[in-house]
Amino acid sequence: MSASGPLRAQAARVLAQVLAGRSLKAVLGPAEARIADPRDRGLLHAIVLAGVRGAIRYRALLAMLLQKPLPARAAPVEAALVAAFAQIETLQLPAHAVVAETVAAIRALRLEAFAGLGNAVLRRWLRERDALAARLDDNEQAFWRHPQWLIDALRHDWPGDWQRILEAGNAEAPMWLRVNRRLGSRDDCLARLQAAGLPATAHPQLPDALRMDPPQPVTKLPGFAEGRFSVQDASAQYAAQLLDPQAGQRVLDACAAPGGKTSHLLERRPDVASVLALDSDPSRLARIGENLERLQLRDTNVELRSGDAGDPSGWWDGRPFDRILLDAPCSATGIGRRQPDVRLHRRADDIADLSRQQARLLDALWPLLAPGGRLLYAVCSVLRAESEAVLTPFLARHPEARVLPLAVERARRMEGGVAQCLPEPEGGDGFAYALLVRD
Ligand SMILES: C[S@@+](CC[C@H](N)C(=O)[O-])C[C@H]1O[C@@H](n2cnc3c(N)ncnc32)[C@H](O)[C@@H]1O
Known part of the structure; x- marks a missing residue:
């Protein structure tokens, strides 16, 4: 077994879990933590990210190269081959070394019976690479490395920008x-x-x-x-600036974990009267506490609570808030370059569910706002279903809600008072904001 065989085997194990539906964050972090050498850790990270970003393309390629699909028990072999394609095509590592390491990894995974097949598949690909690439590029999903439903939704929502958004999803994140x-x-x-x-x-x-x-x-x-x-991504840093709480105000961060925006609000304005950081997931709530600790913000007036933002009767003391941040659960289609597994795990039907959930949270939180108070709606999405399509009907239902103009660099102005950032190669992620004031 070559020295880095096990590293490729670890990469294949991580990738196989993501391809089977587990979250990239949940499996990659612990795998990296087990690797002492920073260069090996960096290589594992790069291979897994390139494999996840390219999975749709490389699975289609594998289907062209195999006479019949691999059996379920060979899922790590499929992952090792996807990773090999990504290492050669995306990371541009030397092909002969990648083939040798991949075959060694398949053996290290105790799937020796597939070592010959893996070797043959990779060698045939290298011989017929141009012809296979031409066939692959005819397949829109393989070309863009995104699922068809998302390509179609982006083309519909952003006729002039959809290709740029997809390219951003395949690139390294700044x-x-x-x-x-x-x-x-x-x-x-x-x-x-x-x-x-x-x-x-x-x-x-x-x-x-x-x-x-x-x-x-x-x-x-x-x-x-x-x-x-x-x-913290640049587009996400607009939240605290746009909400702009003042000294002595009561602030609600309704979907707060892991506390990125809660802590930014407190760094900028430690003199607010209080910040209630709410999240429905108690395990994620603990992450807010850790972040506040590290950032030396424990001396501020912040309270962490678990609860459903859509049902204030469970946690609200009846006193109105001057500022509310609703950083709602969303498709994460604006941060595809950071969380490339989203495109593998989300389904088209999820978007309508998310949109309904966002409208429910907005309706539930709006009555908690003091007269003259401001509510900032935010989603790390680039789909209009989660921005305009949530805000426009909300404004029709609530004549006492008025939208305020937003100063967000390069953002598109959309219906419902939405400012939409699209992902920029050297800039921020895709994010939508709308700032509402209660008259
Ligand atoms: C986009 S993340 C928030 C990120 C966070 N604001 C930050 O900047 O670090 C959305 C959060 O909403 C939480 N969430 C989902 N549904 C919720 C609900 N009904 N009530 C409260 N929190 C909810 C999720 O657990 C998740 O932590």
């Missing part, structure tokens, strides 16, 4: 930091990073945002453990 200005200025943070030989660029419109070029493992960045910054 890394954005959010500086905790309670503990030091953005310039200080930039200077520390530069002194450590880690180049970063300030965002032109977001006062806390820095882009790391190239992305780095967070543990390599000076100041992370002391809470000097967080990793």
Whole structure:
């Protein structure tokens, strides 16, 4: 067995679990934590991400190369082959080494009976690569590496941009930091990073945002453990700025876990009267606590609670809020480059369910807003079904709700007061915002 055979075997195991329906985040983090060498860890990460992003294409390729589908017990072999295609085609690793490592991985997975088949499949692909690529590219899903329902929805919603959105979903995500200005200025943070030989660029419109070029493992960045910054996408950093709570106000963060936006609100305005950080998932609620701890925000007036935002009778004390953030559960189609497994796991029918759920949460939270108060609706989605189609009927049902204009760089203005960010190669993710005021 070659030295890195086991690494490819680990990558195949992780990928097989994602292909079987498990969340990428849930399986990749623990697998990375078991690898001591940072270079091996980085390679595992790159192989799994490229495999998940390319899974639709590479499964179609595999179907062309196999006479009959692999049996269920050979799922890790399928994953090892998908990973091999991704390593050669996407990561551009040397083909002969990848073939040898993949065959070694299949043996290490105790699926020796498939080692010869794996070798033959990869060698045939390398011989017939151009002809097979031409056939693959005729298949729209294989070409765009996204499911047909999502390609169709994006083409419908964004006739001039859908290809750009799909390309963004297949690319590496930029890394954005959010500086905790309670503990030091953005310039200080930039200077520390530069002194450590880690180049970063300030965002032109977001006062806390820095882009790391190239992305780095967070543990390599000076100041992370002391809470000097967080990793948070640029588009997500608009939430605290748009909601703009003032000193002494009561704030509700209705879908708060893991606390990215709760902590940003508190970093900017530790002098609010209170922030209630609510989430329906108690295990995710614990993550908010850990983030507040690291960011040294435990001394602020924040309360963590588990509860259904759609049923305030279970957790509301009856006193209105001046600011409400509804960062609603959504399709995550705006962050496909960060969570590429979403395209494998979501189904077309989920979108209508999510849209109904978003409308339910909005209707339930609206009465909790004080007169003159503001509610910010946010989703990391690029589908109109989760933005315009939620807001427009809501506004028709609630004449006392008025939309406020939003200053969001490069965002599209849409119906229902929505500002839509599309994913940008060196910018933020796809995100939709709408800010409502209660007259
Ligand atoms: C988009 S995430 C929130 C991200 C978070 N605001 C941040 O910035 O870190 C949506 C969250 O909504 C929670 N959620 C889903 N349905 C909910 C409900 N009915 N009530 C409260 N929280 C809910 C999920 O558990 C999930 O943590």
